[in-house]
Amino acid sequence: MQDAPNLVELVSAVAAFVRDDAMPNLSGRHAYMARVAANVLDIVARELEQAPANDAAELARLRSLLGRDGDLRTLNEALCERIAGGELGLHTPGLFEHLWQVTMAKIAIDQPGYSGYRRALKEGPAGA
Numbered sequence: 001m002q003d004a005p006n007l008v009e010l011v012s013a014v015a016a017f018v019r020d021d022a023m024p025n026l027s028g029r030h031a032y033m034a035r036v037a038a039n040v041l042d043i044v045a046r047e048l049e050q051a052p053a054n055d056a057a058e059l060a061r062l063r064s065l066l067g068r069d070g071d072l073r074t075l076n077e078a079l080c081e082r083i084a085g086g087e088l089g090l091h092t093p094g095l096f097e098h099l100w101q102v103t104m105a106k107i108a109i110d111q112p113g114y115s116g117y118r119r120a121l122k123e124g125p126a127g128a
Contacts, residue, residue, distance in 0.1 A: 008045050015041035046109045054105040061098045100125040 005013070018038040026034050055072055062075035065088070070078070082088040083095075090096050107117045 008049050011041050011045040011048065015045065043110060046112070050105070050109055054109075058098075058102055058105070061094065061101065065092070065094050065098055096125065 015038045018034050018041065023031055023034045023038070059072050059075065062072070062079060063069060066075055066078055066082070068075070068078070079088070088095055104117070104120065107114060111117060
């Protein structure tokens with residue numbers, strides 16, 4: 001039995017086609033737009049691959065930080081309100097680590113080759 005490719009494989013295959021087959025045959029604005037399209041497809045593939053685990057980990061940390069249940073959006077809104085209201089801050093145990101992990105997870109999807117991100121992975125959170 002042969003399974004159909006999953007969404008990550010499909011998006012990655014289109015990105016590879018654009019990058020490896022289409023772009024070399026294009027120039028000027030069309031080559032630039034093909035590069036943008038390939039980069040967008042790479043981001044979509046990483047999002048499909050990484051977001052479920054990232055979201056689950058973020059939700060667990062938020063539940064722990066806030067001491068309540070809810071969905072990711074609701075708990076993020078509550079976190080923002082409590083930070084804005086001065087109830088939570090960098091002195092709050094676990095908050096800095098949570099913000100660090102959320103930021104790193106988002107950069108891992110959007111710009112995993114970014115030199116500052118790679119350096120931060122090696123060095124770890126400075127404020128912890």
